[in-house]
Amino acid sequence: MVQNNDYIGFNKPYLTGQEQEFIADAVRLKKLSGNGKYTILCQQFFEQNFGFKKCLLTTSCTDALEMCALLLNIQLGDEVIMPSYTFVSTANAFVLRGAKIVFCDSNLVNPNIDSGQIERLITSKTKAIVVVHYAGVACDMDNVMSIANRHNLFVVEDAAQAIDSYYKDRPLGSIGHLATFSFHETKNISSGEGGMLVINDTQFINRAEILWEKGTNRVAFFKGQVDKYNWVDIGSSYLPSEITAAFLYAQIIAMEDIQSKRKKIWHMYFEHLSEWATFNKIRLPQIPVYATNNAHMFYLVCSSPAHRTEIINSLQNDGIMAVFHYLSLHNSPFYIEKHDNRVLKESDNLSSTLIRLPMFYDLSETQITKIIKSLTTIRLSIN
Numbered sequence: 001m002v003q004n005n006d007y008i009g010f011n012k013p014y015l016t017g018q019e020q021e022f023i024a025d026a027v028r029l030k031k032l033s034g035n036g037k038y039t040i041l042c043q044q045f046f047e048q049n050f051g052f053k054k055c056l057l058t059t060s061c062t063d064a065l066e067m068c069a070l071l072l073n074i075q076l077g078d079e080v081i082m083p084s085y086t087f088v089s090t091a092n093a094f095v096l097r098g099a100k101i102v103f104c105d106s107n108l109v110n111p112n113i114d115s116g117q118i119e120r121l122i123t124s125k126t127k128a129i130v131v132v133h134y135a136g137v138a139c140d141m142d143n144v145m146s147i148a149n150r151h152n153l154f155v156v157e158d159a160a161q162a163i164d165s166y167y168k169d170r171p172l173g174s175i176g177h178l179a180t181f182s183f184h185e186t187k188n189i190s191s192g193e194g195g196m197l198v199i200n201d202t203q204f205i206n207r208a209e210i211l212w213e214k215g216t217n218r219v220a221f222f223k224g225q226v227d228k229y230n231w232v233d234i235g236s237s238y239l240p241s242e243i244t245a246a247f248l249y250a251q252i253i254a255m256e257d258i259q260s261k262r263k264k265i266w267h268m269y270f271e272h273l274s275e276w277a278t279f280n281k282i283r284l285p286q287i288p289v290y291a292t293n294n295a296h297m298f299y300l301v302c303s304s305p306a307h308r309t310e311i312i313n314s315l316q317n318d319g320i321m322a323v324f325h326y327l328s329l330h331n332s333p334f335y336i337e338k339h340d341n342r343v344l345k346e347s348d349n350l351s352s353t354l355i356r357l358p359m360f361y362d363l364s365e366t367q368i369t370k371i372i373k374s375l376t377t378i379r380l381s382i383n
């Protein structure tokens with residue numbers, strides 16, 4: 001279909017207006033490599049506002065996840081438990097270190113890991129549990145942490161979508177031993193590409209700083225703790241440039257406004273789609289009592305793949321782009337042969353029935369009304 005000015009895309013990056021000012025300042029300072037003024041401002045903001053013990057900006061959430069696999073010393077044959085319904089990087093970061101991924105199904109209420117199934121997947125080779133707070137909605141963290149403690153396992157929170165969201169009164173990203181965030185263009189707070197590693201278990205801080213700086217003790221050198229810097233460990237180049245950090249800082253200080261606007265959009269969808277959804281056996285997102293909603297995403301779960309196709313096509317005909325999401329990783333061309341044949345029914349169901357609606361700061365009330373009207377006038381075939 002022809003995309004005219006009325007076309008409503010799935011995502012549109014938001015600019016606060018201060019990005020260029022901070023980037024210009026970073027340029028003026030002539031310190032454009034990583035770990036300068038804006039990197040430190042961003043990291044301090046998160047440490048102070050969310051109680052994260054130590055934050056390190058990275059060039060992506062994928063990089064931060066790779067750092068987690070290095071920090072946990074994942075070796076060939078170690079097992080890592082995680083949901084199958086997630087982004088490829090959650091698994092790939094650990095596969096790069098030789099891990100065997102033991103995929104767990106999603107629960108019945110939302111796409112998050114079914115914590116009730118984790119314990120039976122633990123073996124003597126299990127090293128870590130990686131949870132993903134899908135759509136920024138918390139996993140059942142008390143349960144996950146107590147399982148981990150009982151079995152002496154590490155917990156990594158893939159909080160890529162979960163900025164400014166909470167489990168009870170605890171910010172997501174502050175609960176696991178390690179956590180990762182994404183500032184990719186599609187996330188609430190963005191720098192185009194970008195991410196962050198959070199270290200809550202302080203035993204990992206020193207080594208994280210070394211891995212971050214290509215395996216050298218450069219950070220300790222700049223703090224005056226050693227008199228020259230050396231190659232001391234493995235590592236890579238995980239720091240973003242100051243230009244990226246300056247852009248990110250503009251977004252961070254506008255976070256309250258961004259979040260409240262997104263929540264308004266989310267609630268408009270929820271309110272106006274509830275009746276239609278019930279009538280058509282479509283599930284809307286459910287936020288468990290222990291979780292908050294950071295309005296990262298608004299999704300629908302249809303009762304059949306055919307209904308999903310009908311809805312996506314019908315919206316497309318009205319000039320609205322809605323998209324599906326993950327395909328179960330345990331069934332992916334890369335992993336299917338390595339998977340242990342367990343059927344993960346919920347994950348597969350979500351792979352074929354979940355739809356995401358347009359969700360971005362600049363979505364106007366007129367546009368939301370148009371999307372709601374387009375959806376609620378769809379007559380789904382009976383099946």
Ligand SMILES: *Cc1c(COP(=O)(O)O)cnc(C)c1O
Pocket residue numbers: 059060061062063086087089090132158160161181182183184193194195
């Ligand atoms: C976006 C996302 C990632 C990857 O983030 P990048 O910053 O693009 O590397 C990883 N995990 C989840 C759950 C995500 O949503």
